[in-house]
Amino acid sequence: MTIIAAADGSALGNPGPAGWAWYIDDARWRCGGWKRGTNNQGELTAVLDLLRQTAHTDEPLHVLCDSQYVINSITKWMAGWKRKGWKKADGKPVLNVEVMKALDAAIQGRNVTFEWVKGHAGHEMNEKADELANSAAKAHAAKKLPDAGPGFPGATAVGAGEDPAAPPTAGKDNPKGTTTTTPPTEPAPADEPDLFSLDGLASGSSSSSGPGSEPASKSHTSANAGTGSGSPASGSATDSDVFAQVVALERSLLDDAVRLDRKQLTRLLDVRWRQVDASGRTWTRREVSEAGRSHTGVELEVVETRRLSDDVVLLLWRASGPDGVSSLRSSIWQRTGTEWKQVYQQGTREA
Known part of the structure; x- marks a missing residue:
């Protein structure tokens, strides 16, 4: 059997x-x-x-x-x-x-x-x-x-x-x-x-005996991770660990495989999640999942991390695309239990 x-x-x-x-x-x-x-x-x-x-x-x-x-x-x-x-x-x-x-x-x-x-x-x-x-x-x-x-x-x-x-x-x-x-x-x-x-x-x-092929090489998101100042305790080990985790979560959202995966988005984006992009359009979690927009080649540069409360972190970062266009992003992450989820993001195109 x-x-x-x-x-x-x-x-x-x-x-x-x-x-x-x-x-x-x-x-x-x-x-x-x-x-x-x-x-x-x-x-x-x-x-x-x-x-x-x-x-x-x-x-x-x-x-x-x-x-x-x-x-x-x-x-x-x-x-x-x-x-x-x-x-x-x-x-x-x-x-x-x-x-x-x-x-x-x-x-x-x-x-x-x-x-x-x-x-x-x-x-x-x-x-x-x-x-x-x-x-x-x-x-x-x-x-x-x-x-x-x-x-x-x-x-x-x-x-x-x-x-x-x-x-x-x-x-x-x-x-x-x-x-x-x-x-x-x-x-x-x-x-x-x-x-x-x-x-x-x-x-x-x-x-289990399929052919020995594999997909063509894929370019992935690169990132310059770091932590900024902003809260009185931002130099503490606890804050550093939290900021590093939030940055890693934000970076994972730039991976097309993650963004196209509803299972991953459910774990990373809160059900109340909203995004206001650089054009002024508002997106829901379901809409961004169905849109399937590619983020291949987008680079993440941390500008500032700030703890708004024990369970809320503001991440300010710069997104630079392969077309040379960059924008500033503000992401708010909230912790419930042991999990961090993004609840809001807004983007502003840089001149």
């Missing part, structure tokens, strides 16, 4: 406190996470842990996933990356290469298929995996460890360590995949593609 499981990842800030999870039923599920990681690292690790937890079975495995990035990485691009020495078509190193190598090893000889499902669309198993991954990320944000779950019966190997970019190996000398003392490394930069439930992509299944 085929094992059907949903896998998902979550990151509060992307990068930020991160979680991963897979779910089969209430008796078979697992989750985990890290203090700092990305959505993609969570998605990849969820699949890796699922593969390792079910490695002792002979049953086929069918993975439900709302990440096109994960599915394509495993079924289409991985073979080509291996042939090129784990390099992309543009010669740059593959992101999250250690996790990719671990996935490649874990899937060898297995009967594994993948199916894309639309995120946040009421799919019961996907919603459960998303809930577990998000809870794990929130636990790490609160400096707590999440309930790891029961796992898969008879499992002998797991796949998540302290470092999301380099999960521990699992083998005869390390059957449980225990973590070494290697310190965590900095996660992938914010321009990492995040291809989740993109509208217009058809749901379907793909096997």
Whole structure:
């Protein structure tokens, strides 16, 4: 009988406190996470842990996933990356290469298929995996460890360590995949593609033995991150951490893959969100999601960060486009619980 499981990842800030999870039923599920990681690292690790937890079975495995990035990485691009020495078509190193190598090893000889499902669309198993991954990320944000779950019966190997970019190996000398003392490394930069439930992509299944192709090189948003002054306590470590998180969130909104992803926008933009652009037009969250405007090549330069209250931050920044036109943007971010969401933005074109 085929094992059907949903896998998902979550990151509060992307990068930020991160979680991963897979779910089969209430008796078979697992989750985990890290203090700092990305959505993609969570998605990849969820699949890796699922593969390792079910490695002792002979049953086929069918993975439900709302990440096109994960599915394509495993079924289409991985073979080509291996042939090129784990390099992309543009010669740059593959992101999250250690996790990719671990996935490649874990899937060898297995009967594994993948199916894309639309995120946040009421799919019961996907919603459960998303809930577990998000809870794990929130636990790490609160400096707590999440309930790891029961796992898969008879499992002998797991796949998540302290470092999301380099999960521990699992083998005869390390059957449980225990973590070494290697310190965590900095996660992938914010321009990492995040291809989740993109509208217009058809749901379907793909096997784990796809061609070794990959997409053409894509230019991503570059940014000059920094923090400004403005509040009496702006030099404190607490404010610096908050400002860095808000800047990272703002930068992620310039990634076209994120802006075209309703799942990501729901997490980053408040339901009351409004934007007044440089032309004077007012946008809602739904309108900006449906418009699909590209921000490729836009650079972010922080002008000032100011804490308006304990849970509200004003970010003033300059957006410079590839056409040479620049504008000043004022973004207001509000924290609810452990999550920051943008509630308002206004742009003014510079002369």
